[in-house]
Amino acid sequence: MTSLPHSPPRPSPRSFWLPLLLTGLGSVFGANAEEGLRIERLQRCGDLLEREHQDFCLGAAGLAEGEFEVLLNERELPPAQVHREGSGLRLGLQASRLRSGPLRLRQGGRESNPVWLSLNDSQVLAAKPDEVAKNMDGLTTYVDLVSVLIEEDHAGLDEAKRLADKYAAKVVGAIPALNLYQLRLPAKTLVERDALVLRLGSEVSVDAVVVEESAPEKGEEGEAGEKPEKPEKPSGDEWAANRFMDAVNYYRRRIPAKPSPIQTTPLRIGVIERDVDFDSADFADYLGPCRPERAGTCLYARDAAKPDTHGSTVAGILAAKWDAGGNTGFLSGLDGAGPGFEVIVERNSDAGITANVAASVNLVEDGVRVLNWSWGIHRVGAKNVEGDEVDSLVRSGIAMGGYEELLEEFFLWLRREHPDVVVVNSAGNGSSFSGQDEYRLPSSFITEQLLVVGGHQRSERDGVAVDDPAYAVKRETSNIDMRVDITASACTRASTLKPGERGAVHCGTSYATPMVTGIVAAMLSINPKLQPEQLRMLLRRSAMTIGEEYDFEPVQGDDLTAPIIPSERNYDLKNKDIGRSARLDMQKALDLAVQSRDRVR
Missing domain, CATH: 3.40.50.200 (Peptidase S8/S53 domain)
Known part of the structure; x- marks a missing residue:
């Protein structure tokens, strides 16, 4: 069992006198006991390139003062591997001694939700709110984080480090299976970033540069047209x-x-x-x-x-x-x-x-x-079946080019290493064409x-x-x-x-x-x-069938x-x-x- 200092509960509406009455009764009878024990965040932190000793930062709600357990694959982690950092936990794990699996918390009679903890090597950083800017298309884009796809005849990590040294950058993330490495560039503006992207893209060892266009932290992942509607039928x-x-x-x-x-x-x-x-x-x-x-x-x-x-x-x-x-x-x-x-x-x-x-x-x-x-995403300028521009989940041409190369590498890896795996993808909601790569990814593959x-x-x-x-x-x-x-x-x-x-x-x-x-x-x-x-x-x-017969015409x-x-x-x-x-x-x-x-x- 691990014992940590009291974690402040999330604020919730209370009458004036109730908190005063409960003060001093201990966290067992306080707000933490009333709310559920929930894992809200779990992801790699620290050095994402470290393979043996891996750190994970966990954010939990409802974790009270006193003893608790962190269980991975239903085995309790030793207290020495669990450290308090503010209102969260930091887990220090030896990857070679463990395997990926469900992780959960237990405290008293309360059980948390299980989350999947993967000990594999593919980990990338998201930009913070002050690390993004609006580009010429009005889209949110990362300023100093980009990823480079290294040609397969090069040792990916070694080449990524060489490029980082050459351009005063730092390797901060990776998808080793695809020979992709994430760099933090010495760029403060989009002009500086774009200049470095052009130079990186001209390197013989670089297949493509992936520029990320999405909101910082919690970004969009849904599809257009998926907001609640009045039901037409049950x-x-x-x-x-x-x-x-x-x-x-x-x-x-x-x-x-x-x-x-x-x-x-x-x-x-x-x-x-x-x-x-x-x-x-x-x-x-x-x-x-x-x-x-x-x-x-x-x-x-x-x-x-x-x-x-x-x-x-x-x-x-x-x-x-x-x-x-x-x-x-x-x-x-x-x-x-x-x-x-x-x-x-x-x-x-x-x-x-x-x-x-x-x-x-x-x-x-x-x-x-x-x-x-x-x-899925549409390219800026994609047209729907009526000839109007698709206006949701769009990305610029430079971003789509990088994404296309990244997804191509993923499916080539899948075919080579895991030919029995199947990916099921939404066609999209732009009233557009799902199979044209100048219109939409990844459904066009x-x-x-x-x-x-x-x-x-x-x-x-x-x-x-x-x-x-x-x-x-x-x-x-x-x-x-x-x-x-x-x-x-x-x-x-x-x-x-x-x-x-x-x-x-x-x-x-x-x-x-x-x-x-x-x-x-x-x-x-x-x-x-x-x-x-x-x-x-x-x-x-x-x-079954749907729609009219169209005799294989365009x-x-x-x-x-x-x-x-x-x-x-x-x-x-x-x-x-x-x-x-x-x-x-x-x-x-x-x-x-x-x-x-x-x-x-």
């Missing part, structure tokens, strides 16, 4: 368009079926988001220890301040507990029949796209099989390991069967084109604090994406030998996805689905995954 009706409940029922009945039960495989899912509100009724049950082989679904995340955040809504579609109001998680609906799913919500730091990639590399190295990327998801919503037509193409329609803001693999329901309900309370409706391709992530994870739990190209094939073979505003082709319908040239867009059918996808066990060995 969320259950929205999800019926993908046979959500049919899929849950099928899995629960088919997997343990006595005549021929199916042996399933545990799975880890990575969700690149910031945090989740564990005060919400959807997630309160995840406080404390969680063993996937017993509990079914485990959720690891930092705690959010409110329940309707982007991360809570995305993670909730995968892991929210049932019958609590708010959201309903697909994977948590499989508890009791499933093998155990670990949902890891992680974002490394607030350093924008670079941090998203760093977190993804760490998670893949920690055994994640499916990554959920409910984010052509690789079997990237599934791109568009969004649909329930049509106003009643009395049509769920498999009728008219049952759902393209969501007006959803990006489209041949690069989109499949569409899923774009609308869901946000989490709430009170059990049984109905959350606001949130819509966007960010929320269609975890629908596909969830079903892909379930399919892999049934047949872990399925490869990314086979998963895409099964999703499209099982898909993409128009009504065309949602790549058209269904004869090989996806048993080469039946007269099949009515051919030429239409693909709409997720979760139940049939699971059925095909079961059938694939006899074909994929």
Whole structure:
């Protein structure tokens, strides 16, 4: 047990006399005892390049005076490795003696939320508010932090240090797997930074320079058009368009079926988001220890301040507990029949796209099989289907060039080192084109390991069967084109604090994406030998249709996805689905995954 000095509680409304009455009764009866024990922040600090001795800075709310425990993989860290720094903790860990895993706090009868602590090497710094400026496009950009992609025939760290010495810079972060190193430049203005970027980019050993454009600290990661809206249809009706409940029922009945039960495989899912509100009724049950082989679904995340955040809504579609109001998680609906799913919500730091990639590399190295990327960016000047400029989540040409090279290196690394990992990415909400790299990243990449998801919503037509193409329609803001693999329901309900309370409706391709992530994870739990190209094939073979038939002509505003082709319908040239867009059918996808066990060995 570790004992630390009293940590001041977060302020909350009180009457005048109550604090006076409680003064002197000790923190056990004070505000810390009333509020939950929550981990709000955990990230590498100190020297990010140090591999053996790694420091982590932890920010917690509700940590009272007296003894407490810090548990990593359910083993208490020795008190000598836990140090108080102001209102937070600093953990000093020997990486070679430990392994990545869930970390949590315990004090008295209170349990914190578990967060994922990765001991891998990919760590980058975010800029502070005084380290950013507005560029000529009016976008927030980092002044003195940039990243260099080193050519693969060079020793990355050695070359990064050489460049740092040459330009009076310092190496402060890295994604070693991609040969990327983050430099702090001796620049005070954007003019000075841009001059150094040009000189760095001209170095023979440098493949590209990544300039980060995002807000300092907590920046944007959501999609345009995803603010709460008045529901046009109940969320259950929205999800019926993908046979959500049919899929849950099928899995629960088919997997343990006595005549021929199916042996399933545990799975880890990575969700690149910031945090989740564990005060919400959807997630309160995840406080404390969680063993996937017993509990079914485990959720690891930092705690959010409110329940309707982007991360809570995305993670909730995968892991929210049932019958609590708010959201309903697909994977948590499989508890009791499933093998155990670990949902890891992680974002490394607030350093924008670079941090998203760093977190993804760490998670893949920690055994994640499916990554959920409910984010993306458009290039300044990108046009929507109406010919108007996209005005949200845009980045300058210089930033997009660096991001494109960074993401290309990531997918090349993934193909080379982890060919069985699949990334599920939102198509975007700019009413634009998802597959053109001058318009959008990362959805424009052509690789079997990237599934791109568009969004649909329930049509106003009643009395049509769920498999009728008219049952759902393209969501007006959803990006489209041949690069989109499949569409899923774009609308869901946000989490709430009170059990049984109905959350606001949130819509966007960010929320269609975890629908596909969830079903892909379930399919892999049934047949872990399925490869990314086979998963895409099964999703499209099982898909229902949406939209008009467009006979493989150039993409128009009504065309949602790549058209269904004869090989996806048993080469039946007269099949009515051919030429239409693909709409997720979760139940049939699971059925095909079961059938694939006899074909994929």
